[in-house]
Amino acid sequence: MSITIIDNGPIKIETTVDVLDSKGNKHISDNKLIFLCRCGLSKNKPFCDGRHTIEKFQSNVEFVKK
Numbered sequence: 001m002s003i004t005i006i007d008n009g010p011i012k013i014e015t016t017v018d019v020l021d022s023k024g025n026k027h028i029s030d031n032k033l034i035f036l037c038r039c040g041l042s043k044n045k046p047f048c049d050g051r052h053t054i055e056k057f058q059s060n061v062e063f064v065k066k
Helices: none
Strands: 002-005 011-015 018-020 026-028 035-036
Touching: none
Parallel strands: none
Antiparallel strands: 002 011, 011 035, 018 026
């Protein structure tokens, strides 16, 4: 599994995963790529619908080594 936080964009997950909603209902994705919304603007939450590009969402994530 690989998780990438895309600057000014979504979280990209490369794997096959089970996605559960808040009631525990399972939604299985056959995709090897899943993009989760980080901007909060998607109309298809928790998945990204590309609205971050339209609204010019900006957020760069840098990890600091300790």
